[in-house]
Amino acid sequence: MPSASPQRLDTPHSALALGAAAPRHWQVPRDTALEAARQDYLDALPIAGAVICANGIDDIWIDKANDPFRRLALLGTGPIDLPIGEAAFLSASRIGERLIRFFADEADDMQFEGGDGKDVGGRYFSIRIARLAATNYATDRCLLSIVDRTAQVDTENSLRAEMxxxxxxxxxxxxxxxxxxxxxxxxxxxxxxxxxxxxxxxxxxxxxxxxxxxxxxxxxxxxxxxxxxxxxxxxxxxxxxxxxxxxxxxxxxxxxxxxxxxxxxxxxxxxxxxxxxxxxxxxxxxxxxxxxxxxxxxxxxxxxxxxxxxxxxxxxxxxxxxxxNEAQAARRLFSLETELRRAIENGQLTMAFQPLVDLQSGHVAGFEALTRWEQEEGGAVDASKFIAVAEESGLIVPLGRWALEEATRILAEWDRESGGALPLYMGVNVSPVQIARDDVVGLLSSALDRHGLAGERLTLELTESAIVRDPERAAKVLNGVKELNARIAMDDFGTGYTSLAYLQRLPIDILKVDRSFVSHMMTDRDSFAIIRAVLSLATALGMSTTAEGIETEDLARTLGYLGCSHGQGYYYAAPMSAEDALAYALSRSASST
Structure with a gap:
């Protein structure tokens, strides 16, 4: 039996049922079964979908759509042959513009996000345009699919607003x-x-x-x-x-x-x-x-x-x-902290020693131990800079432990090289952070025992801020130091806020007069008066004194005449290595005898 030829459809069946005239683009004969299948495919989509046809960019129309699209675009239930320019939804959402561009560019696919154009209570969509094969009534076709993302976008916006x-x-x-x-x-x-x-x-x-x-x-x-x-x-x-x-x-x-x-x-x-x-x-x-x-x-x-x-x-x-560059400078300091930590861990620090000279006899009474750090590439790092970084970061604790151990080790080494205990003491700086956080007394006791040194051979130098920060803890630590027979020097005296009551209560042995007063005492009357007052105060309290920053012979003589016990500064010597320091002490003692 011969197969039946495909049935032709001159107008949409819905229009025929109503007795209406066929839309313009439906006047071209169409395959009934094929058009029905295409409509069934659209109707099966769970999202809004429509077939858009074009015969050139000046003739683009909505050819068919499923119910979700009809509701979205307010198209009603009749046959569709609507130019996209007359579809209010496509114009407001600017989908129409994208369709014209799509057909003009002959693209195969286009995806974008859009809305219905309303400022308040608007809806949001994900839109995809995919090219379909041409037909006898349209040289270009595409499937327009629209996913309503309003609920999702509203939720995202709400969450973003909260965020x-x-x-x-x-x-x-x-x-x-x-x-x-x-x-x-x-x-x-x-x-x-x-x-x-x-x-x-x-x-x-x-x-x-x-x-x-x-x-x-x-x-x-x-x-x-x-x-x-x-x-x-x-x-x-x-x-x-x-x-x-x-x-x-x-x-x-x-x-x-x-x-x-x-x-x-x-x-x-x-x-x-x-x-x-x-x-x-x-x-x-x-x-x-x-x-x-x-x-x-x-x-x-x-x-x-x-x-x-x-x-x-x-x-x-x-x-x-x-x-x-302020922040860059701060970052450089942070980088310096990292490098300092490595230097401490890898033993890259060294120690220099500046002599402390008896202003009456001229003998070297001791040395102040000063930490030095020389980077392999950057050269020597200013001590005031890396000490400040160490105090802020807490690295001053391991740094201070190293300094105490190194100073006592070298002093004991000098004794061995000289065949007996030298009449020298070693001054070691102690940070306020160490007083607050570390077991200074325990560390000092261990270092003295380990290297066989008497307590009086060590002088711990601390600034006024170490006392002011926590007076009770400072008093406990200093009393513990005195029980080991070590001495205590208050460094940079006169530049801080130490109460005279602290000087009376705490076991301080030495007041070190800050270089800012010493360097100007010969030309500034106030500096001279301050130094005389400090020296008188020390005498009244039974303390000895050390003047820092002595650069000339006149300063040394004047301070000695005023009753200052000891002095240090470049007039005598710059900080030097351990070997040079021992040689300097021995030669100066020999020359003054």
Whole structure:
């Protein structure tokens, strides 16, 4: 039996059923079964789908669609032969523009995100356009599929809003603040003095939390944020970027003066105390400023620069404006810390010795042991720099242990080379951090026993800050040192804040007069008077004295005449190696006998 030929369809069956005229593009004969299959395929899709046909970019129309697409585009239930320019949904969502571009470019596939064009309550879609084979009624066709992502996007936006918002104050958080600064940095028209970032650090916040509790602390943060906001100009961005830090992005009309004026308004806003329950709390803040300009590549770098300025501002309670290379210098110090740790672990430190001379006899009474560090590539590192890094990082503890062990070892070695105990003592510097954290007495006792030295051969030198920081612990440590018969010298006396009561109560043997007084005593009346007063005080308390920084013979003679016990400085000798130090002591003793 011969097979039946495909049935032809001159108009959509839905139109025929209604007795309506065939749409223009349906007047071309179509294969009934094939068109029905295509519609069935569309209807089977769980997402909105439509077949878009084109005969050139000036004749593009929606040919067929499934029910989800009809509802989305408000197309009704009749046959479709709608030019895309007349489809309100496609125009509002700009899908129509993409369809024209798709057919013009003859692309095989296109995917993009879009919406329905509504500012409020809008919907969001993932759209895909895939090319279909041409037919006898359309030279180009594509399948337009649309996935409604409104719920997902709304959830993402909600989560993002929470992620960018500080839950306590309702302000933008650090991430949101950084995004604002990042957008500004991407502006090609950004000028060097048009914007600035202020970081405001709430002073004593941890103290408030400790005294009145976390809830009151939260109340203070909210009230503090409110006062900050009242001091800002329209358009300024305020954010909470840390537990007690706030960031402000300022637009500068007249340059840096605007930032300084804002800082002054913030300070003025904090004059009145904060009332928390029944308490009135007076708080202050430190303010750091960093300009936003093309010299900085990333937003976080700008914020870090302002935070670096805040740390400097804490020293004088004034606004500090970040200057170029300050942060780089801080990073170099951090790198220095890493290198110092390796130097300590790998035994790359050395020791130099500066003589301590009896100003009456001229004999060398002892030496001050001074730590030295020479890098393989960078050369000698300034002692004041790496000691400061060691104290800040805590490396001063292992460094101090090494210095004590090395000084006692070398002193014992000198005794062996000389055939007996020399009439020399060794001065070793002790940091306030060591007094606070380490077992100084135990370490000293072990070092003396290990190298067979009497306690009086060692003098521990400490600064006034070691006593002021924790007087009770300092007294305990110093008394323990005295029980070992070692001596104690107060270094740089006169430059700190030591109470005379401490001198009376603590077992201090030697006062070392700071070089800042000694170097000017011959030309400055006040320095001379201070030195005389210190020497008289030491005599009254039964202490000996050492003058630092003696550079000339006149200074040495004058100090000896005034009753100073010992002196050290470049007039006698610069710090030298252990071998040279022993030779110097022996030769000087021989020449003075």
């Amino acid at each position: 960018l918002r500080d839950s306590l104050t309702g302000l933008p958080n650090r991430l949101a603040f950084a995004e604002q600064v990042e957008l500004l940095l991407q502006d090609t028209g950004l000028s060097d003095s048009s914007h600035a970032v202020l970081v405001v650090d709430l002073a004593r916040f941890s103290r408030v939390n400790e005294c009145v509790g976390a809830i009151a602390g939260d109340e203070l943060l909210i009230a503090f944020a409110s006062r900050l906001f009242s001091a800002l100009s329209p358009g300024d961005v305020l954010a909470r970027i840390g537990s007690d830090e706030f960031g402000i992005l300022l637009r500068l009309e007249t340059g840096l003066e605007d930032a300084l004026a804002t800082a002054a308004r913030i300070k003025a806003a904090l004059v009145a105390p904060f009332r928390l329950s029944e308490l009135e709390i007076q708080v202050d803040c430190s303010i750091g400023c960093a300009l936003v300009n093309g010299k900085v590549d990333f937003a976080e770098e700008v914020v870090r620069n302002a935070q670096f300025a805040v740390k400097r501002a804490k020293n004088n309670n004034e606004i500090h404006v970040y200057e170029a």
